[in-house]
Amino acid sequence: MSTQPFADLHIHSNHSDGVCSPRELVDKAAKHQLRAIAIVDHDDVSALDEAFAYGRERGIEVVSGVELSVRNEGREFHLLGYGFNAHDPTFSAHLRLFKEKRLERAQQIVDKLGSLGMRVPMELVLEKAGHGTVGRPHIADALVEEGHVFSFQDAFNRFLGNGRPAYVPSHRLDARTAMEMIRKAGGVSVVAHPGLDLGEALVLRLLKLGVDGIETVHPSHNAAATQYFSDLARRYGRLQTGGSDYHGGGQGAATLGHYKVPYTCVEKLIKRLQKLQE
Numbered sequence: 001m002s003t004q005p006f007a008d009l010h011i012h013s014n015h016s017d018g019v020c021s022p023r024e025l026v027d028k029a030a031k032h033q034l035r036a037i038a039i040v041d042h043d044d045v046s047a048l049d050e051a052f053a054y055g056r057e058r059g060i061e062v063v064s065g066v067e068l069s070v071r072n073e074g075r076e077f078h079l080l081g082y083g084f085n086a087h088d089p090t091f092s093a094h095l096r097l098f099k100e101k102r103l104e105r106a107q108q109i110v111d112k113l114g115s116l117g118m119r120v121p122m123e124l125v126l127e128k129a130g131h132g133t134v135g136r137p138h139i140a141d142a143l144v145e146e147g148h149v150f151s152f153q154d155a156f157n158r159f160l161g162n163g164r165p166a167y168v169p170s171h172r173l174d175a176r177t178a179m180e181m182i183r184k185a186g187g188v189s190v191v192a193h194p195g196l197d198l199g200e201a202l203v204l205r206l207l208k209l210g211v212d213g214i215e216t217v218h219p220s221h222n223a224a225a226t227q228y229f230s231d232l233a234r235r236y237g238r239l240q241t242g243g244s245d246y247h248g249g250g251q252g253a254a255t256l257g258h259y260k261v262p263y264t265c266v267e268k269l270i271k272r273l274q275k276l277q278e
């Protein structure tokens with residue numbers, strides 16, 4: 001029987017669009033016998049302190065993490081950050097600004113919906129967002145609750161999807177700036193789930209820009225994709241990470257414990273962090 005330890009480096013908490021609290025996630029990690037986890041909330045690091053403290057209590061190693069919404073040459077995608085100082089002033093200031101801009105944008109979307117005759121109370125949208133940074137999914141939920149649309153998907157198809165009448169683009173950092181910011185906060189950056197929709201050219205561009213790693217294990221990657229990105233990471237001498245992208249709740253509820261990487265990935269990540277500090 002193998003006793004190789006594992007890690008899940010892609011988990012969402014209720015500080016973004018996940019369902020579980022940081023404590024519940026640490027408990028789940030213990031249940032699935034993971035040695036280490038990273039909570040990577042969307043553009044938010046407020047879950048980390050609770051996770052660090054409770055992780056120490058339960059003997060689960062918690063690596064700081066975040067999943068940033070970025071853009072590069074007209075493309076929008078997710079960039080993971082790991083091992084940074086969650087209280088770095090510049091980084092914190094950016095995340096605060098980001099949160100404010102998201103709030104302004106949500107209000108603009110709600111105003112557009114209002115002018116289309118679909119009145120949605122902003123309080124309801126914020127209630128849906130809870131701890132997390134407000135986004136279109138919360139507005140979609142509110143539209144459903146107010147009876148303006150048949151379903152979450154209907155809300156996107158008719159109003160909120162890119163190019164639809166209530167669409168407002170979101171504030172995003174350029175990938176290069178985001179990578180620098182993570183680096184300055186003492187962390188490393190990793191291209192999130194490149195197999196989902198990134199395409200080879202963009203991944204190669206990010207490697208050239210100096211991204212530290214590639215997420216190779218992810219529920220959206222089949223065996224061939226994992227192999228492909230793993231070979232690419234090796235060829236460029238970059239890190240490999242991976243995890244479940246667990247959000248809890250309905251869809252994908254069973255991913256935690258199934259999508260994981262050998263703990264050696266964490267050791268390599270820590271080695272790279274140390275090297276950056278030399």
Ligand code: AMP
Nearest residue numbers: 134135136137152153156157161162170
């Ligand atoms: P935001 O960051 O506020 O632009 O919201 C992005 C999120 O909205 C994505 O992570 C998806 O969950 C959801 N989303 C975006 N476009 C669609 C779409 N066409 N259909 C369903 N969900 C979508």
Ligand code: FE
Nearest residue numbers: 012017042247
């Ligand atoms: Fe998410």
Ligand code: FE
Nearest residue numbers: 067078192193
């Ligand atoms: Fe993502």
Ligand code: ZN
Nearest residue numbers: 010012067245
């Ligand atoms: Zn994610």
